[in-house]
Amino acid sequence: MSLTGLFLISFLFVHLIGNLQLLANDGGESFNTYAYFMTQNPLIKTISYGLYFFIVLHAIQGLMIAATNRSAKGYKYSKKTKENASWSSKNMAMLGILVLAFLCIHMGDFWFKMKFGSLPMKSYAGFDAEVTDLFGRVMIAFQEWYIVLIYLIGLLALYFHLSHGFQSAFQTLGLNHKKYTPIIKGVGTLYSLVVSIGFAIIPLYIYINSL
Amino acid sequence: MKLTLKIWRQKGADKKGQLESYNVEASEHMSFLEMMDVLNEELISKKEEPVAFEHDCREGICGTCNLVINGRPHGPQQGTTTCQLHMRHFKDGDTITVEPWRAKAFPVIKDLVVDRSSFDRIIQAGGYVSVNTGQAPDGNAIPIEKDTALSAFDAAACIGCGACVAACPNGSAMLFTSAKVAHLGKLPQGQVEHAARSKSMVDQMDTEGFGNCSNTGACEVECPKEISINNIAMLNRSYLSSIFGSNK
Numbered sequence: 297m298s299l300t301g302l303f304l305i306s307f308l309f310v311h312l313i314g315n316l317q318l319l320a321n322d323g324g325e326s327f328n329t330y331a332y333f334m335t336q337n338p339l340i341k342t343i344s345y346g347l348y349f350f351i352v353l354h355a356i357q358g359l360m361i362a363a364t365n366r367s368a369k370g371y372k373y374s375k376k377t378k379e380n381a382s383w384s385s386k387n388m389a390m391l392g393i394l395v396l397a398f399l400c401i402h403m404g405d406f407w408f409k410m411k412f413g414s415l416p417m418k419s420y421a422g423f424d425a426e427v428t429d430l431f432g433r434v435m436i437a438f439q440e441w442y443i444v445l446i447y448l449i450g451l452l453a454l455y456f457h458l459s460h461g462f463q464s465a466f467q468t469l470g471l472n473h474k475k476y477t478p479i480i481k482g483v484g485t486l487y488s489l490v491v492s493i494g495f496a497i498i499p500l501y502i503y504i505n506s507l
Numbered sequence: 508m509k510l511t512l513k514i515w516r517q518k519g520a521d522k523k524g525q526l527e528s529y530n531v532e533a534s535e536h537m538s539f540l541e542m543m544d545v546l547n548e549e550l551i552s553k554k555e556e557p558v559a560f561e562h563d564c565r566e567g568i569c570g571t572c573n574l575v576i577n578g579r580p581h582g583p584q585q586g587t588t589t590c591q592l593h594m595r596h597f598k599d600g601d602t603i604t605v606e607p608w609r610a611k612a613f614p615v616i617k618d619l620v621v622d623r624s625s626f627d628r629i630i631q632a633g634g635y636v637s638v639n640t641g642q643a644p645d646g647n648a649i650p651i652e653k654d655t656a657l658s659a660f661d662a663a664a665c666i667g668c669g670a671c672v673a674a675c676p677n678g679s680a681m682l683f684t685s686a687k688v689a690h691l692g693k694l695p696q697g698q699v700e701h702a703a704r705s706k707s708m709v710d711q712m713d714t715e716g717f718g719n720c721s722n723t724g725a726c727e728v729e730c731p732k733e734i735s736i737n738n739i740a741m742l743n744r745s746y747l748s749s750i751f752g753s754n755k
Contacts (some may be wrong), residue, residue: 361719365677368718370611373514374526375604377578383721386676388721464722472740472746 297361298465300354305462305487308471309348319501324431332427344445355396362389384456385464388499391457397448404431405437438502447499453491458488508533508599512546514558515606520622523613535595537678539582540565542594555626559618567591567731570666573673574619575606580670580729581626588668588731590615608669610678612716623669623713628669629684632711636691649695656694663690664732671726671734673690677718684708685732685742692745702749709746 309472317327328335334340384391407414410430418429437443466472473482510531517524531549533542540562547557563571572589578581580590597603605619613621655698662685688705691697697704720739727736 302598345703361721365718365721367680368611368678368716369609370678371609373575373578373606373609375575375578375606379583379672379724380579380728381676385721385723386725460722466739467722467736468720468743469740470744472737474737 297354299359300350300357301461302353302460303350303370303484304347305458308458308491311485312491315492315498318498324418324429324435325423327422327431327434328418328427329423331403331430332425337346351399354382354426354439355392358389358392382460386465388457388460391453391490394453395450395457398446398453398492402450405443406433407431414423422464435506438499439506441503444499448496451496455488458491459485479487483494508535508594508597508601510542511601511602513602513604515615516558517607518617518619520614520616524565524618526606531712533594535597537595538565538590539574539576539592539594540590544614548712559616559620561620562590562745565590568666570668573608573621573623573668575673578606579706580608580673581668581731585728586731586733588666591731597699608673608718610669610675612670612678612680613669613672621669622668625717626667626669626680626683629680629708629711630687633687633691636697636698636732638696639655647746649702651694659690659693662686662734662738665690665730666732668731670729670731672717673721674725674729675741676723676725677721678717679720679726680712680717681720681739681742682730682734682736684712685736685738687744688742689738692741702745702752705742705745706749709742725742 314330315327318324320326334344339371375475409435410428415433416429418432419426438447461482463477466477466480471477510533512529512659513526514529515524516527529546529736531542531546533545537545540560541561543558543678544546550557561573563569565572567588567590573580574581574589576589576592581587581589582596584592591753595705603681606623606624607613607615607619612625613623615621665683665686667683672678672680675681688701688708691704692701722736722739724736727734
């Protein structure tokens with residue numbers, strides 16, 4: 297869980313940096329050529345298959361562990377307490393399922409349409425190949441308020457999932473230290489905030505601009 | 508002070524249980540268990556079945572008392588066992604819910620009493636510590652740094668009550684097992700079998716049907732001896748080295 301989790305965490309940052317190019321005011325040139333590079337480069341392709349594999353592995357392992365843990369607890373207390381652990385740490389499986397559901401919608405809308413759908417092609421001066429106009433699809437999608445809402449809910453779930461997951465991964469690997477664990481916890485919270493807010497800016501910016 | 512208690516009543520291991528309400532008049536100077544004694548005396552005088560609950564030393568050192576009070580193992584007071592929790596932490600007119608430890612590996616025997624023999628089997632799985640036979644060794648023959656001795660002692664403070672399992676949403680026994688592994692593994696005398704001991708205790712923990720640790724940290728908050736989850740990280744390290752280490 298921890299190793300696949302940390303891999304997925306590091307992916308999110310790269311994904312965020314790439315996607316922030318959506319905010320560039322150049323008719324999608326930088327984003328579309330970047331998307332083209334990401335789908336053509338053999339190294340990136342290999343890593344992306346690894347990524348799909350690790351997402352599936354993380355999800356399956358997570359669900360299996362959650363099922364074991366649920367049955368190991370058995371009976372629930374009739375009086376619940378909130379005072380001994382954070383809400384997100386107790387709801388990692390539920391948050392993970394939300395993130396996975398969001399991921400399915402997200403992949404279906406953009407990745408599937410780009411790979412197998414009929415998105416229009418576009419060419420730019422200074423770039424030899426014709427590229428798929430993924431930028432145009434993103435611009436259309438984020439004009440719909442309900443798609444923006446789905447993204448915000450997905451990102452909120454991601455924030456809570458990461459805010460526990462980041463520091464939890466280190467603890468699972470046995471990396472606990474008087475001096476460094478508080479730093480890891482701080483970095484984890486900051487990282488979750490940066491990633492979720494960073495991604496949330498994109499649909500919000502496009503939606504507000506389209507009004 | 509007048510209190511309403513909602514107590515888990517269950518006639519036997521294979522019987523169905525439910526919460527039942529009782530009224531009790533207690534003094535704020537009583538411990539929680541003394542309040543339970545008052546209730547039981549009333550029940551006995553009314554020819555009713557008293558509530559079964561476990562207790563022994565009533566000094567907070569034996570780890571026998573085990574009540575989940577308002578959803579919190581050993582009640583709301585930090586670093587305190589049920590027997591050391593006093594009624595002054597409650598208010599007149601309060602309704603208090605009292606339930607047994609909940610985990611599949613801790614089946615209810617009767618009312619608030621659970622079977623914790625799975626902990627004994629985890630301890631047995633730990634095996635032995637290698638020592639030289641012969642005369643008793645000189646005191647301080649093995650130099651141990653003060654900080655090391657203190658942290659080993661902190662782990663050894665575990666009284667094996669099972670509050671960590673009761674608090675854990677996954678019913679995991681990682682805090683207990685890690686405390687037992689750490690109090691030997693942090694000292695030079697315990698080093699010889701450290702990795703192997705970690706492996707066999709974790710394996711036994713899984714066999715008993717305890718859940719997996721998801722680092723919620725609820726165990727260390729509820730632990731009456733305030734055992735830290737640093738010990739869990741140490742157990743994770745020694746478990747990894749028992750699998751990938753070269754001495755296997």
